[in-house]
Amino acid sequence: MHPDLVLLSARLLDPATGTFLPQTALAAAHGEIVALGDDREIRALAGPAATVVDLRGAVVTPGLVDSHLHPVSGAERTRGVDLSGCTDLAGVRAALAGAAGELAPGAWLRGWGLDPNTFGDQPVAAASIGAVLDGVPALLDLFDGHSQLAGARALELAGVDGPRSFEQSAEIVCDADGRPTGLLLEDAACEVVESVAPKATKDEIRAATAEVLRRMAATGLTGGHAMDAVGDSLDIYRELEESGELGLRLRVAPWSQPGADEQAVAALIALQGRGGALWQVAGVKMFMDGTIDNGTAWLEQPDCHGQSTHAFWPEPEAYTRVVAQLHAAGVPTATHAIGDAAVRHVLDSVEKARAFSAYAEKSDDVRHRVEHIETVPDDTVRRFAGLGVTASMQPTHCCEYTRADHTDNWSRRLGEERAARAFRCRDLWDAGVRVVLGSDWPIAPFPPLGVMAGARHRRPGDLSLPPHGPEQALTPLQALQGYTVNPAWVAGDEARAGRIALGHRADLTVFADNPLAVPDSDLAALPVLLTVLAGRPTHRAASLS
Known part of the structure; x- marks a missing residue:
């Protein structure tokens, strides 16, 4: 046996227990861990072609996996001016004016990451931004990924x-006189304007995706659960793998939209298993509602504007039938469900599928999950564990877009009672639910240490501000498990991923110090020294050269 990679003088951290393994070195060959031992015996295995790295006491964990991201569509969506750092309309106007000044005549102004909180008490409308959009075809993505703001010229061109x-729950928002305000809610409405906007070429998107994956690897990510398969994304994953540029191991869940008939669902079932060594179609992504921020979530009671009263599927029972069809075929679902009514309906649908499916004798093998779960009551929290449904949470959505004093848009829409049960990560965990963590990039930044830090301290970037729901904070070990052992389980990979063990994948992340011992406030800045995917370094800090 001649290993491809040998790591020496390491502290090997077991995320299942939070303790270090007795061994100090490992060897990997053909993408798997093939030996664990002391430095002397593992060094002796290294042939002349092996990559040997002396870690000098650095901490090795199983490779970190983001359980909810959008690599290809995110690479396309993040074209244009980055508005995610703007905190008020003055900042938005300045950023857009700078970008507009560099446009060629007739070119479109694109932007992304626009936070509705920047509008303060003004409506989320093109008019609120002002003259900077005059005469310019502008299309701006709001941070939630479910809405856009189009300028007057873009609306005219469309x-x-x-x-x-629309067939799905979507809206071109209009004022009292029936004139569009520029706000477009959900995909069907957004596509009306997107259809006339310039498109990036496949080559441009592929190059942008490769660069995003390189940056993700540099933050310690070795894998991700990609929650879409739109456009050319599957071909792009294949091409990136063939060229050696696929920097993460990806599990891909294509969408099933409202209106999907049995033939469309059968096509999704037939797509399962397609992929390569580092990517595979596994599961189906669905939507039960939109977002609280723009009034398209599905709540038991309306928000303060009388909105968020409807499901994304005009006929929720049609969603239930699709879940049953997929479950019967052994296909797991990942459903976007933010509001309490949406989450309840997803759990009801899984319960019916488990009870009546022809696949019922193997129901436990189908690992369904719910994405986001932003506000739910106690009885809903308790149902997850009994049904074996995984809770997929994005802690930085709470940290970055809500406030402890409930003065943010999300909290104001919900009111005190529902805002007080925000992103119940700890309650779900304590109820025996498997919780996986992620970023939902490009909705929020992808660095996993930042997400784990947010799960631990529940504070925004300004750590001097109070936490939102500190009782929902995860422990350091739980946060690490949310990026390692739990993503492996929900993917059905627990026998070969999520641990440092013989025969497990050589997907590894190396830190300068123990992430379990680093203070919450310092975790996001902990240096990532090495990232290894299938035994191949995808990131290596200069200090290890």
Whole structure:
């Protein structure tokens, strides 16, 4: 046996227990861990072609996995001016003016990451931004990924001059006189304007995706659960793997949208298993509602504007039938469900699928999950564990877009009672639910240490501000498990991933210090020294050269 990679003088951390293994070195060959031992015996295995790295006491964990991200669509979506750092309309206007000044005549102004909180008490409308958009075809993505803001010229080019009806829950928002405000809610409405906007080429998107994956690897990520398969994304993953540029191991869940008939669902079932060595279609992504921020979530009671009263599927029972069809075929679902009514309906649907499916004797093998779960009551929390449904949470959504004093848009819409049960990571964990963590990039930044830090301290970037729901904070070990052993379980990979063990994948992340011992406030800045995917370094800090 001649290993491809040998790591020496390491502290090997077991995320299942939070303790260090007795061994100090490991060897990997053909993408797997093939030997664990002391430095002397593992060094002796290294042939002349092996990569040997002396870690000098650094801490090795199983490779970190982001359980909810969008690599290809995110690479495309993040074209244009980054508005995610803007905290008020003055900042938004300045950023857009700078970008508009560099545009060629007739070119579109694109932006992303626009936070509705920047509008303060003004409506989320093109008019609130002001003259900077005059005459410029502008299309801006709001941070939630479920809404856009189009300027007057963009609406004109798209022929949008009033409201329209859509099969899914979507809306071209109009004022009292029926004139579009520029706000577009959900994909069907956004696509009306997107359809006339310039598109990036496949080559441009592929190059941008490769660069994003390189940056993700540099933060310690070795894998991700990609929650879409839109456009050319599957071909892009294949091409990136063939060229050696696929920097993460990806589990891909294509979408099933409202209106999907049995034939469409059968096509999704047939797609399962397609992939390569580092990527595979596994599961189906669905939507039960939109977002609280723009009034398209599905709540038991309306928000303060009388909104968020409807499901994304106009006929929720049609969603239930699709879940049953997928479950019967052994296909796990990952459903976007933010509001309490949406989460309840997803759990009801899984319960029915488990009870009545022809696949019922193997129901435990189908590992369904719910994405986001932003506000739910106690009885819903308790149901997850009994149904074996995984809770997929994004702690930085709470940290960055809500406030402890509930003065943010999300909290104001919900009111005190529902805002007080925000992102119940700890309650779900303590109820025996498997919780996986992620970023939902490009909705929030992807560095995993930042997400784990947010799960631990529940504070925004300004750590002097109070936490939102400190009782929902995870422990350091739980946060690490949310990026290691739990993602492996929900993917059905617990026998070969999520641990440092013989025969497990050589997907590894190396830190300068023990992430379990680093203070919450310092965790995001902990240096990542080495990232290894299938035994191949995808990131190596200069200090290890």
